Amino acid sequence: MSAKHALTIAAVSKVFPLGRANGQGKTVTALDSTSFKVLDNEFLSIVGPSGCGKSTLLRLMAGLEKPSGGAVNFRDQEVARPSGRIGLVFQDYSLLPWRTLVRNIELGLEFQGLPGRQARDKALEYLELVGLAASKDAYPHELSGGMRQRAAIARALAVEPDVLLMDEPFGALDAHTRLLMQRELLAIWEKRKKTVVFVTHSIDEAVYLSDRIVVMDKDPGRVIEVLDVDLPRPRTRKNPDFGRLTESILEMLKY
Numbered sequence: 001m002s003a004k005h006a007l008t009i010a011a012v013s014k015v016f017p018l019g020r021a022n023g024q025g026k027t028v029t030a031l032d033s034t035s036f037k038v039l040d041n042e043f044l045s046i047v048g049p050s051g052c053g054k055s056t057l058l059r060l061m062a063g064l065e066k067p068s069g070g071a072v073n074f075r076d077q078e079v080a081r082p083s084g085r086i087g088l089v090f091q092d093y094s095l096l097p098w099r100t101l102v103r104n105i106e107l108g109l110e111f112q113g114l115p116g117r118q119a120r121d122k123a124l125e126y127l128e129l130v131g132l133a134a135s136k137d138a139y140p141h142e143l144s145g146g147m148r149q150r151a152a153i154a155r156a157l158a159v160e161p162d163v164l165l166m167d168e169p170f171g172a173l174d175a176h177t178r179l180l181m182q183r184e185l186l187a188i189w190e191k192r193k194k195t196v197v198f199v200t201h202s203i204d205e206a207v208y209l210s211d212r213i214v215v216m217d218k219d220p221g222r223v224i225e226v227l228d229v230d231l232p233r234p235r236t237r238k239n240p241d242f243g244r245l246t247e248s249i250l251e252m253l254k255y
């Protein structure tokens with residue numbers, strides 16, 4: 001029996017040259033021989049301290065960077081450049097301020113060559129999915145952080161990628177909005193059955209959301225553990241096993 005895997009990260013390393021101020025010719029190993037697989041339709045989180053290579057790993061999976069060693073494969077093909085099959089959502093929303101929400105979401109669809117009418121219909125469908133249909137004509141600055149992040153998620157989903165990569169998407173939100181967004185993201189994931197790779201430095205968030213958690217450490221950036229989260233859904237933080245798993249990950253990271 002072999003579960004299908006969407007992404008394979010095989011002995012991937014990434015070395016960056018250091019800036020001149022830190023000495024000419026020196027390098028930093030952002031990732032050191034990192035391997036794991038992302039299964040089809042799973043919700044996988046990556047946790048670890050700042051600087052352990054989480055964003056670098058996501059950029060490699062998105063095809064925005066090339067590995068220094070090893071390979072990143074999507075299904076059986078090397079990820080050589082960005083594609084519509086793999087979508088990316090950042091912490092800072094990256095919505096265009098001069099476009100309304102619906103026009104922001106149409107943008108990616110226009111790049112795909114979808115005719116105007118169809119792009120509009122699809123943009124509206126995804127705004128509806130994230131609960132923003134009523135704000136379709138609003139500009140990003142007129143919205144709260146939570147609404148902007150929902151719009152960014154709608155934009156990434158609208159091009160219908162197979163894999164959604166999310167880099168600390170809720171990091172800039174207040175605690176209450178963050179909890180609401182976690183629930184909404186799970187609802188969308190369950191409805192649309194996407195493969196999600198979710199980077200966070202919140203262990204609580206990872207345990208709440210994920211099927212599996214990749215735990216990383218730094219200097220050099222590397223995977224120290226890949227855990228199954230065997231907690232029933234919908235999850236509650238009141239479950240003692242929730243706290244136990246969170247504690248054991250904290251322990252691993254020696255926070």
Ligand code: ADP
Nearest residue numbers: 016017028030049050051052053054055056057
């Ligand atoms: P994280 O997202 O886990 O905080 P990053 O992937 O951003 O970690 O960074 C991992 C390491 O690689 C850090 O030491 C960072 O300074 C370094 N790094 C990341 N991107 C670059 C780059 N473009 N040039 C040089 N160093 C980089």
Ligand code: MG
Nearest residue numbers: 054055056167
């Ligand atoms: Mg990062």
